[in-house]
Amino acid sequence: MKASFLTLLLPEDRALSDPLPVTSASIERAGEAPLAESAARCATRGKTMHEVLILLGDGDRRSIGNVDAVIAAVEHDPSCFDVLFHSLFSDDPLIRMRSADAIEKISRKHPDWLQPYKRQLLTQVAQSEQQEVRWHVAQLFPRLAADQHERTAMVRVLLDYLNDPSQIVKVCALQALADLSAHDPVLRRQTITILEQVTEIGSPAVKSRGRKLLQQLTTQSPHR
Structure with a gap:
């Protein structure tokens, strides 16, 4: 799942120039x-x-x-x-x-x-392996004023969080992707694709949040 999500949301022309191996x-x-x-x-x-x-x-x-x-x-x-x-x-x-x-x-x-x-937050804290830190980082991302490069970095982190063993981390990552996509029509379409997948294969908690976010994104117009 991780590889396909990264390919979907991070095409070559939007990939990070500086990976975050922290x-x-x-x-x-x-x-x-x-x-x-x-x-x-x-x-x-x-x-x-x-x-x-x-x-x-x-x-x-x-x-x-x-x-x-x-x-x-x-x-x-x-x-x-x-x-x-x-x-x-x-x-x-x-x-x-x-x-x-x-x-x-x-x-x-x-x-x-x-x-x-x-x-x-983007280069150090987000790379923490502690689940409680990770789910709070996901909640913080949409509150940051960020340029396109920084938003791409956030998306990359959130995609990695979708593979975390913690269901709370996964749910918070999905919510953050949905929140970030409100200002990015391209990300919005790609997030909808991810939500369609997780509502089929995720845990009950992930499926429930996925369905809610999917309904939200498919019925609301993205903010420009």
Whole structure:
């Protein structure tokens, strides 16, 4: 399925000129220094964002931990969003998961806060192998202002996510493809083809979302 989707949506003239061979290990290494630096900057403003981030490691993956406290801290001082973003590079999967959750929730109200981190989202964070990070990345993509090259990179990532073992990742990837296609008539037609396939061969959750999105895309006119 992966190869056929990539061929369908990424013809040669739209393919990426720079592939993104970034591993989860390199993501973690890349984030250590920026996290320390941004935490220090936050502390100089009298904030305790670093302490709040430590709280994200409490509990287990079945709970959201102290995500609400982190969201409140960042909204109180938006400069601390940098600390939150770089916590995606933590070596603790629990912190990565909850940070991704907090970023997704904050970006619903403040999508513009993501823009300075667009390149890192596309070339580093999106390559994470952690399912919770992946499904939040899929939710973030449609909120980014992107040029054609960047949108092609997003599509490539989302196509890869369609092969993820997690059904949530697959559902979020389908939703993101549908959202992105609202501004791209060519992608819209190609996404419809993908949705027609997954409604036949996907899991119950994927089939259900696929049918809903298929109906949406086939009854609405694309935005120009």
